[in-house]
Amino acid sequence: MSSGAGSQGAADKVNHWSRKAGLSLRPWPGRAPGGLLLRGVIQVGLAGVLIWYGLGLLRDGDISGMGDQLQALRGLVVMMVIVVAFLGISGAAKLIVGAIDLVPRKQVAGRVVSVHDRKFGDILPEFVQHWLFAKRHSGLDRRQWRHEVVxxxxxxxxxxxxxxxxxxxGLVLDEHVVLSVSPIxxxxxKxxxxRAPG
Incomplete structure (x- = not known):
């Protein structure tokens, strides 16, 4: 019982910190699982084709017998295969998470405390945000917006x-709502x- 309370307290602290920082600790936060699944399939498929093509180039006898000037090309192909393999792993993670999150939904009831746009570091003073995140020549802040409900x-x-x-x-400040959310x-x-408690 005490360990559960301790873990709940730790979760509250992490959640508080992430809200203050203007970020979400979830992977691909708020993405529709179907879209995530589709992106994962496409990414894994493209990575598989590129790796197959790259390994074919490495096995090709013409490259290995062409001398020192083309050994650099061989190193470039090896780097390409490694980078594409990481992209394939990322796609596989999207595919797995999207598949797991596709059907189950958890009902969460509560009162809407906040509904607004967030971006990373927006808790900082304005001049600090501008100094850290604004582009020097255009003055534009290119951080992506995230719509957050608390x-x-x-x-x-x-x-x-x-x-x-x-x-x-459907989210109005101070109203009691029930959200249907995916677990990951x-x-x-929805x-x-x-209803208010009691």
Whole structure:
């Protein structure tokens, strides 16, 4: 019992820190599992074709017998195969996470505490953000926006990245709602009206 309470407290601290920092600790936060699955399939397929082609070049007898000037090409092909292998591993991770997250949904009830746009480091003062993140010549801040909802749940404050405008429209500050979310990436599939406790 005490270990569960301790782990819950640790989760609250991590969650508080990530909310303050303006980031999500979930992999591919808020992405639709079907889209993630499709991206993973495409990425793994492309990586497989490129690795097959690269290994074919390495096995080709013409390259190995052409002298020193083409050994650099061989090294380049080896680097390409390694980089593409990492991209293939990333695609496989997307495929697996998308497949696992495709069907199960968890119902989370709570009161909407915050609904607004976030980007990494937005807790910092404006001049610090500008100095760190703005491009020097254009002055534009190219950090990606993330739409975040924070609920006050029985387990404490919890946040999710919301990518659907339809779901965002159903989130009103201080209203009680029930979110239908996927367990890993935290995809918010649906929002329904909830009831206040008691």
């Amino acid at each position: 609920l006050n749940t029985p387990d404490g404050l919890r946040q999710w990245t919301v990518r659907s405008s339809r779901v965002r429209d 990436v935290g995809y918010v599939a 929002v329904e009206p909830g």
